[in-house]
Amino acid sequence: MLGYFGPPGTFTQQALLRINDGEETMPFDTVPLALNAVRQGVVRAALVPIENSVEGGVSATLDNLAGDDPLMIVREVVIPVAFVLCARPGTKLADVRKILTHPHAHAQTRDWLAKHVKGAHVTEGGSTAAAAEEVANPESRYQAAVCARVASDLYGLEVLADNIADNKHALTRFVLVARPGRPPAASGSDKTTLVAFMHADHPGALLEILEQFAGRGVNLCRIESRPTKKSLGDYCFSIDAEGHVLEPRMAEALKGLHRVCKKVSFLGSYPRADAVMPRIARGFTEEDFEDADRWLDSILGQ
Numbered sequence: 001m002l003g004y005f006g007p008p009g010t011f012t013q014q015a016l017l018r019i020n021d022g023e024e025t026m027p028f029d030t031v032p033l034a035l036n037a038v039r040q041g042v043v044r045a046a047l048v049p050i051e052n053s054v055e056g057g058v059s060a061t062l063d064n065l066a067g068d069d070p071l072m073i074v075r076e077v078v079i080p081v082a083f084v085l086c087a088r089p090g091t092k093l094a095d096v097r098k099i100l101t102h103p104h105a106h107a108q109t110r111d112w113l114a115k116h117v118k119g120a121h122v123t124e125g126g127s128t129a130a131a132a133e134e135v136a137n138p139e140s141r142y143q144a145a146v147c148a149r150v151a152s153d154l155y156g157l158e159v160l161a162d163n164i165a166d167n168k169h170a171l172t173r174f175v176l177v178a179r180p181g182r183p184p185a186a187s188g189s190d191k192t193t194l195v196a197f198m199h200a201d202h203p204g205a206l207l208e209i210l211e212q213f214a215g216r217g218v219n220l221c222r223i224e225s226r227p228t229k230k231s232l233g234d235y236c237f238s239i240d241a242e243g244h245v246l247e248p249r250m251a252e253a254l255k256g257l258h259r260v261c262k263k264v265s266f267l268g269s270y271p272r273a274d275a276v277m278p279r280i281a282r283g284f285t286e287e288d289f290e291d292a293d294r295w296l297d298s299i300l301g302q
């Protein structure tokens with residue numbers, strides 16, 4: 001059984017359709033509910049949104065994964081998202097005063113809505129599909145939802161305007177999260193996700209973290225500071241790096257982080273959705289690391 005950020009009709013469900021090989025699925029109304037279902041063994045794994053090319057990281061996901069009960073990302077899916085503005089049949093664009101949608105959908109359609117639905121008030125709710133479901137209720141105080149076309153169809157709404165994203169090339173990245181275990185084998189084109197917690201704030205703390213990657217030729221694809229929620233000003237770093245924990249340059253970088261950080265949560269090594277191969281500079285290939293190990297052994301007479 002696979003969980004996903006639902007209800008049916010979310011972009012997350014569309015992303016899950018791309019990777020699901022006939023396994024049963026179960027929707028959850030929030031990201032924490034979906035991830036806790038993984039922790040409790042209700043589902044084998046769950047798909048949740050993690051990053052958008054326009055809005056950045058999805059805080060609900062990053063913060064839950066950075067918490068005390070870490071899980072493991074085993075796969076990623078990246079899909080383009082297209083939004084529609086939809087309403088109960090018969091509603092005209094001029095009737096729309098109150099719109100309901102998800103915060104990331106609002107962020108990606110803000111300019112279009114301001115220009116074409118002047119004066120309308122946008123409320124941010126649980127998910128785009130939950131917004132469509134709410135708008136379908138004739139008693140709802142909202143006249144329209146911003147969601148996927150499939151959600152509009154699923155809840156019996158009518159599309160007032162199609163393709164309303166401000167940036168037509170936006171991509172959203174989703175991750176399939178399972179209970180911790182051995183990561184899938186290295187594919188050669190992988191990403192590793194982790195959260196680094198610093199010792200007490202001090203000059204150069206971030207540099208110490210970055211050095212661990214730079215010094216082993218590991219490229220970063222995302223780094224965000226997130227509050228630990230323990231006290232004001234206390235931050236951790238959520239990081240995606242190119243490579244797999246079973247590759248020596250990544251293993252060495254992770255060991256380096258473990259030495260200089262208060263805590264490192266390893267959140268998984270998994271194949272990149274775009275299958276882009278990393279460019280590994282001279283001195284950082286697997287052979288280079290093995291050669292260095294042999295050289296050291298020879299110095300020590302082993």
Ligand SMILES: O=C(O)C(=O)Cc1ccccc1
Pocket residue numbers: 005009010011012013049081102104105126127128129172
């Ligand atoms: O609300 C949804 O449908 C989601 O799956 C989250 C989301 C919202 C907006 C863009 C991409 C994903």
